[in-house]
Amino acid sequence: MNSIIEVKDVSFGYTRQSTILSNISFDVPVGSFLAVAGPNGAGKSTLLNLLSGSLTPKSGTIRIDAAPIESYSTKSLASKIAVVRQEFVPVFGFSVIETVMMARTRHYGQVGFESKADRKIVNEAIEATDTAQFAARPLGSLSGGERQRVFIARALAQASDILLLDEPTSFLDLRHQVDIYDLLKAAQSEKNKTVVAVTHDINLAAQYCDHIMLLGGYPAGAGAPGRHQSEGNYCVGRTRDVFSPEQIEEVFGVKVFSGEVGRERFFLPLGRFAKDYRGISRT
């Protein structure tokens, strides 16, 4: 299968001495759904910023649709990649439809207005995210879940091949978490979008994603199945291979109870004072 994102030997650190990501290599096939999971501070958001082009790797290459990411202009990269960042509300109250329409900014003509085609794309995005009923309301008046759907609508309206999302379901209740994942899955299967989401929801990720990247948390070179032993502390693979109880426990440093729903496992983290802490079978 063709890879739309190719990451090869990428290292990054925020200062000259420090390294937060070292020698990361992975490919994301066209039209697949990859979740990036891992403990806080492992570099998940950093990786996302590298993929979106807002950070430049210290070494290594990132290729988007077979071309190096630095060969794209800001404008042309925007037609490849759309990003949904962690919730941010602008100071001044733009309405939902104005916000979604902004995704079309780079297509505006000389006079600075959208075309009929832009309106059609925006309406489709609003339709797909079920945000039409509050399209005229200001962003600030929406709940967190509604607002997240608006930002996904904006990313869809960008009509890019790739969607990058940074913790799209944080602060959302169960219903809204599932809504968001359904939305992303629909974008993947109906529009053939490639989705990369940073997430702490390993259970939802297991249910919705094709591939998982588990980042950080254990020393490089330690042996475990599915792990790129020689290439630093991360592993990429099919959900079932990456999400084993041993690996989850090791990466996150917590005891988990795990079971199986059907094809996929689920994990329940239990701390020392949890009621059923003793019930966890030790490996």
Next chain:
Amino acid sequence: MRQLLTPKKLIVRTLAATILLLIIVLMCSLIGAEKISLRAVLGGAGTAEQVNPDYEIFMHFRVPRVILAAIVGAALACSGVVLQGLLRNPLADPYILGISSGAGLGAIVAVLSGFTWTLWGRSPIAVFAFVGALGTVWLVWFIGRLTGRFHVTGLLLAGVVVNAFFSAVIMFLTSIAKSQQVHSTIFWLMGNMTEEDFLVLWIGAGCVLAGTLALFYISPQLNALSFGEEDARSMGVNTSKTQMVAFAITAFVTAVAVSLSGLIGFVGLVVPHGVRLAAGPDHRQLLPLSAVVGATFLVVADTLARTIVAPAQLPVGVVTALVGGPFFLVLLVRYSKRVNWLR
């Protein structure tokens, strides 16, 4: 409920506001300490022996002053809009990044130097203030860049620090200056409208109009930037270019306004908020409407300044603050719930 802006709506609203402005300009030109009538003004200049006094007052005193107020008001309101958007800060105004203290420093240096030449009809105070304003903005921008590519907090703090430092220098210079010199500096700093040559007015109007048009041209990018640089960039906006262009034009237009009339507060803060609350935050509409509303606001304020205590005059800056403050509070309380503008 707000619908998307269309070119037709934009043109209709801007035209309507402009017509209102023209009517107010005409009315304000007829009001003043000396009573004149429109009928007499329309009678024309008269002959060399028998000049028409109404026409003389109208054309040589009232109209230039009203036009000057309109130019300065439009410039300050536009700068306010853009700086509030760029810095994503509702408290931003045209002076927030050190322009006021830079201009003030230029003014007092000009007064102390004792120069008496003029440049295109401008006094040394105006020329020095213009240079001081632009120089300070450049300095703040330069310091701000040291803190990051376009670090909003760094830029704001640099503005605050430079402002404080230059204010100290101004106070130092004031304390060693003669009282007559201090008086003319302070009077200038308070913001004043005077009757200018038409040449000065056309140059000023040209600068402000060109600046406003250029800002309108990049207004879709300014909209995207309201969501932060990262978001704007991922939507395909060349953020560093947009920011630099917007910042440079704003500084230039504000410096022009300051060199024409000194420091007039509140216009650049109140007018953008008023227009935003009434018509929404879309810069494509916000910019032209704010320019027109800002012009109207300052024309009215200046008319008040020269009539309330006639034949004496108030500094127009006093009037804008006295009128603008309460007016702003009313707007804030009335609309903030409906529009959720602070969230």
